[in-house]
Amino acid sequence: MHLYMIRHGQSYVNLPEWNGGNSDEPLTKKGQRQAAALADWLPKNLAKVDVIYASTMLRARETAVPLAKAYGQEIIFDDRLREIGNNRLDHTPWPSDGLPEYGDYWGSERPFSSITPRHENGESLMHFRARLGMFIEDMIRRHRDEIVVAVCHGGVIELTFDHVFNIGPWRHCEVWTHNTGITHFEYVEHPRRESWRLRYHSQIEHLAQLRELPGKGEPEESKELRHSSE
Numbered sequence: 001m002h003l004y005m006i007r008h009g010q011s012y013v014n015l016p017e018w019n020g021g022n023s024d025e026p027l028t029k030k031g032q033r034q035a036a037a038l039a040d041w042l043p044k045n046l047a048k049v050d051v052i053y054a055s056t057m058l059r060a061r062e063t064a065v066p067l068a069k070a071y072g073q074e075i076i077f078d079d080r081l082r083e084i085g086n087n088r089l090d091h092t093p094w095p096s097d098g099l100p101e102y103g104d105y106w107g108s109e110r111p112f113s114s115i116t117p118r119h120e121n122g123e124s125l126m127h128f129r130a131r132l133g134m135f136i137e138d139m140i141r142r143h144r145d146e147i148v149v150a151v152c153h154g155g156v157i158e159l160t161f162d163h164v165f166n167i168g169p170w171r172h173c174e175v176w177t178h179n180t181g182i183t184h185f186e187y188v189e190h191p192r193r194e195s196w197r198l199r200y201h202s203q204i205e206h207l208a209q210l211r212e213l214p215g216k217g218e219p220e221e222s223k224e225l226r227h228s229s230e
Helices: 029-045 058-071 125-142 154-165 205-212
Strands: 002-007 051-054 075-077 147-152 182-187 196-203
Touching (some): 051 058, 125 147, 154 182, 154 196
């Protein structure tokens, strides 16, 4: 199985000046351009895709739509691909108009504590990792010999690294992904060898021409070095 995980385009929650808290926001104009560039570039470099999955959050949905149209594919929306803290500990999603606010600590600091401590039944980092593990194992079962695209979030890709590299609860390295960055994992079945290959991470060749065309009032993504798991 080839698994291509793609972070959504720039959303309003990614902007340094955003003060609206945890909210299910759409793409900015820059994010829309990123999604369009992705949809134009990827089919020219990956001719065949068997299935496209996407997070049910708005910024991922808006990124997936032009890509699916370019491939002539339907999108399978999956709550397991939502960003950390936006599902309950039983993996069901919080409603879009009632997303919980994050606590004042990172999930990696307290991996077994709720990431949204002011809301009962909030998920922890390890609950988040469990639902991603369930998604990945499901993909292996359903699409073992196929090419899978999953449009999701930075935190989803980060914890997928933890899953395939078998990292423990206390993480020591952040895996940062550019908006619409593409990460390519391959699941292989060689006896007595590793079962995963990392082909590449955060591929953004499709954004090369956009670097010279930042949106008015929007910062260049290369300058956004703050951590964002959104």
